[in-house]
Amino acid sequence: MVNKDFYTFPAVVNFDDDGIGIEFPDIPGCFSCVELDSENIPHKIMHNAQEALGLHLYSMEEDGDVIPEPSDILSVQHEANQAVILVDVSMPPVRERIRNKSGNKMCTVPAWLIKEAEEAGLNFSRALQDALIDKLGLTREVRRKVRR
Numbered sequence: 081m082v083n084k085d086f087y088t089f090p091a092v093v094n095f096d097d098d099g100i101g102i103e104f105p106d107i108p109g110c111f112s113c114v115e116l117d118s119e120n121i122p123h124k125i126m127h128n129a130q131e132a133l134g135l136h137l138y139s140m141e142e143d144g145d146v147i148p149e150p151s152d153i154l155s156v157q158h159e160a161n162q163a164v165i166l167v168d169v170s171m172p173p174v175r176e177r178i179r180n181k182s183g184n185k186m187c188t189v190p191a192w193l194i195k196e197a198e199e200a201g202l203n204f205s206r207a208l209q210d211a212l213i214d215k216l217g218l219t220r221e222v223r224r225k226v227r228r
Contacts, residue, residue, distance in 0.1 A: 083141045085171050089150045091129050093163045102129045104167075105156055106148050110136040129167045134174035141171075 094101040100114040102125065112132035118124045140147055156164045187208070189197075197204065 083171065084147075086168065087133070087137060087147070087150070087171065088166055088168045089133060090153045090156045091133075091165050091167045092156065092158050093125055093129075093165055094159075095161050095163075100125060102132065104133060104136075106151050107133070107136055107140075126165075126167070129165070130169050133167050134169040134171065135178075137169065137171065138174050138178055141175075 089104050089106055091102050091104050094103070099116055100121070102112040102114070104110040110132055112128040114121060114124045114128055137147060153164055153166055158164050182205075185208075197207070
C-alpha cells in the first residue's frame, strides 16, 4: 500500500462552555481539544487538529490500516454550536519527526571510560548513535538523517 504525502479531511469543531472539541468523522478515534482560555483560539484549533490528524494517520499507516477517502465537507452533519473545517496535513514532516524522535536507553560504561570520554569532550549520545550506525552497517544517508 502506498501512503499519500498529503491529506485533507473535514473536522467538526464543537464549541462548549467547558472547551472546544475537534473530531474527524471519517477517522474514528481521532480527537483533539482546545481550552477556552487559550490565546489565539483559531490558530490553536488548526494546530491541534493538524497534530491529531497527522499522528493518527501515521499510526494507521504503521498498522497497515486503510485510510478512508474524506467526506465532502458539505455532507458533514453538524449542530448549531459546531463548525465544519477542512484540515490539511503534510505527512513527510510528520513521519520524519516521529521516526527521528529521541528515546532514552540506559547503558553501563566503566568509570575509567566515562572519564576519558569527558576529558576528550565527547558527546555520549552522538558517540552511541555513531557506534550503532557503524555496527549495524547502515548507509551514510541514514547517518545524515540521524544527525539532523
